Amino acid sequence: MKRIKVTPTWCFSDEEGHRLDTNLLRLLGAVHRHGKLTHAAEEAGISYRHAWNLLRQGGEFFGVTLVEMARGRGARLSPLGEKLLWAEQRATARLSPQLDSLSSELNLAIQQHQEGVHPVLRLHASHGFAIELLPQHLGELQLDLQYCSPLEALAALNRNSCDLAGCHLPRGAVGEKIRRKYRRLLKPRYHRLVGFIARQQGLMVAPGNPLGIDGVAALADRPVTFINRQASSGTRELLDSLLDEAGIATSKVNGYQIEEYTHSAVAAYVAAGMADAGFGVEAAAQRFGLDFVPLATEDYLLACHHRSLKEPKFDDFLQTLCSSSFQEAVQRLPGYSPSQCGCVIEIGSFL
Numbered sequence: 634m635k636r637i638k639v640t641p642t643w644c645f646s647d648e649e650g651h652r653l654d655t656n657l658l659r660l661l662g663a664v665h666r667h668g669k670l671t672h673a674a675e676e677a678g679i680s681y682r683h684a685w686n687l688l689r690q691g692g693e694f695f696g697v698t699l700v701e702m703a704r705g706r707g708a709r710l711s712p713l714g715e716k717l718l719w720a721e722q723r724a725t726a727r728l729s730p731q732l733d734s735l736s737s738e739l740n741l742a743i744q745q746h747q748e749g750v751h752p753v754l755r756l757h758a759s760h761g762f763a764i765e766l767l768p769q770h771l772g773e774l775q776l777d778l779q780y781c782s783p784l785e786a787l788a789a790l791n792r793n794s795c796d797l798a799g800c801h802l803p804r805g806a807v808g809e810k811i812r813r814k815y816r817r818l819l820k821p822r823y824h825r826l827v828g829f830i831a832r833q834q835g836l837m838v839a840p841g842n843p844l845g846i847d848g849v850a851a852l853a854d855r856p857v858t859f860i861n862r863q864a865s866s867g868t869r870e871l872l873d874s875l876l877d878e879a880g881i882a883t884s885k886v887n888g889y890q891i892e893e894y895t896h897s898a899v900a901a902y903v904a905a906g907m908a909d910a911g912f913g914v915e916a917a918a919q920r921f922g923l924d925f926v927p928l929a930t931e932d933y934l935l936a937c938h939h940r941s942l943k944e945p946k947f948d949d950f951l952q953t954l955c956s957s958s959f960q961e962a963v964q965r966l967p968g969y970s971p972s973q974c975g976c977v978i979e980i981g982s983f984l
Contacts, residue, residue, distance in 0.1 A: 637739045639732040641725055645694065653694055657687050661710060661718045664700055668707040719905030722921075726897035730760040730780035738777070752946040753777050756935070757786035758799025759867055760895050762916045762966050763830045763933065770959045774949045782865040787818040787936060796941055797827070797950075801867045802983075803834075803931040807874045811867070812984055819936055821980040827935040828973025829954065830963050834871055835928040837903050837911045837918040846910050847926060849875050852886045859888035860899050860908035868896070871929060872912045897921070915968025925968070932972055934983070942977065951975045 645653040656677055663673035674684035691699045699714035710718060755777045758764050768776055781789070786798035800815060802808050819826075838846050844857060849872070852859050862869040876883060883889045888908055893899045899911035900921040918925040941947055953959055954975030963971045 637736055637743070639736045639739070641728055641732065643721060647694070651694070653691060654687055657691050657699075658717065658721045660684055660687055661699065661714050662722075664708050665710055665715075665718055668709060670700070670702065670708045673708070715905070719901060719907075723893075723898055723901040723905065726895050726901050727893060729897070730895060733760070733765070733778065733780065752944075754797065754946050754950055755779075755795040756797045756799070757781050757789045757795040758797070758935070759783055759786070759801070761799075761832075761933065762896075762914065763832070763963050763969055764799065766959065766962050767953075770953050770956070770962070771950070772953070774946060774953070783867045784814065784818070784865070787815070790824075790936055790938070791818065796937060796947075798936045799829075799933065800936055801832075801871075801931045801933045803871050803874065803929050805929075807871070807878055807929060808931070810874055810877075811870055816984050819980050819984065823939055824936055824980050825939050825942060826978040826980060826983055827937060827951065827954070828976040828978055829933045829935050829971075830974065831930055831932050831970050831972035832966075833915045833925075833927045833930055833968035834868065834913065835915065836926040837900050837913055837921075837923045838909065838926060839903065839906075840922060840924055842924045842926070844909055848928065849879050849881060852876075852910065853881045857887065857909045858907075859886050859891075860902040860911040861886075861889050861892050862899060862912065863892045863894050866894075867931075868913060871931065875928060916966045919967045927968070934978070951977075 642655055643658055644655070656679060660673055660677045660679070663676040664670065667673050667676065670684055671681055674681045677684065688700050695713060697713045698711050699717070700708050701711050702708045753775045757779045759782055760780045764778070768778065779795070783800040786795065787800060789795045790798035802811055802815065836846055838844070844855060845851070846857060851857060862872070873883070876886070893902055896913035896917035897920065899913045900917040900923055902908050903911045903923055904921040915925045915927065960971040960974055963969050963974070
């Protein structure tokens with residue numbers, strides 16, 4: 634099945650209208666990963682000569698070298714080259730939930746125009762690595778995936794604006810505050826939960842953890858700069874619960890008020906050296922080459938109306954979650970595991 638994917642593209646132009654080849658950022662990323670221009674050019678799908686020309690043109694355009702090369706030491710990004718690369722990665726990470734939601738809407742509209750009206754499963758959930766896997770595994774079942782916070786998703790479920798609402802619940806006492814909020818929105822008589830995944834949340838820090846950050850207490854008693862998630866996110870609520878449990882006032886955390894909107898955006902912020910630590914999932918830390926300090930395990934669940942489970946599209950969805958191909962894909966994500974994946978759970982037994 635052909636699908637539209639909306640991705641951001643950078644454009645470098647000067648006052649005279651001269652533009653740089655958009656392959657430049659892809660080449661800079663490959664240089665950062667490989668440290669050799671030959672390997673970087675191969676990954677970027679261009680010739681070594683073209684790679685040289687791109688770097689030369691970029692240096693002339695900005696007036697500063699983007700890649701430093703030395704005999705026997707390979708290639709590495711200059712300070713400006715690093716800033717350009719991290720800016721691109723931060724922007725992509727920040728925009729991806731909105732662009733993925735837009736892609737979902739466009740694909741759904743096109744498919745229904747071409748094939749007629751088919752059953753659609755409407756899922757509202759917070760952005761995450763496991764949720765991203767679903768469209769690849771659902772086959773012919775059409776998914777309308779919209780990213781939002783857990784409380785927004787549950788509110789949409791209760792006004793029948795979606796079929797499934799993603800919500801995550803930390804295990805243990807640290808999740809009690811969040812559990813109380815869910816009890817107000819999920820009723821044993823009307824709702825059910827579908828098991829999905831469990832994931833590790835914790836602190837993302839620079840490689841080697843040079844500041845020795847070992848928990849949330851280190852955010853307050855050391856000169857550490859922090860990058861936070863937005864106030865409506867479940868990850869932010871988990872962090873607040875951990876700080877409260879440790880008796881740490883948010884005013885003591887340097888950078889608490891600075892927010893990013895995805896796990897990847899937080900990781901990119903730390904990887905760029907703009908913060909010493911951020912809070913999020915292990916998969917994001919590994920993707921950006923960061924160290925990870927695990928602090929909590931949380932269950933990511935999907936809430937639905939009890940009556941909806943009788944619909945054929947729910948049978949197809951549950952079969953996908955129970956499939957070995959989907960669960961193996963989840964297990965390949967660092968810090969993720971299928972947890973009661975595809976099992977229907979009574980509200981009372983979980984909350």
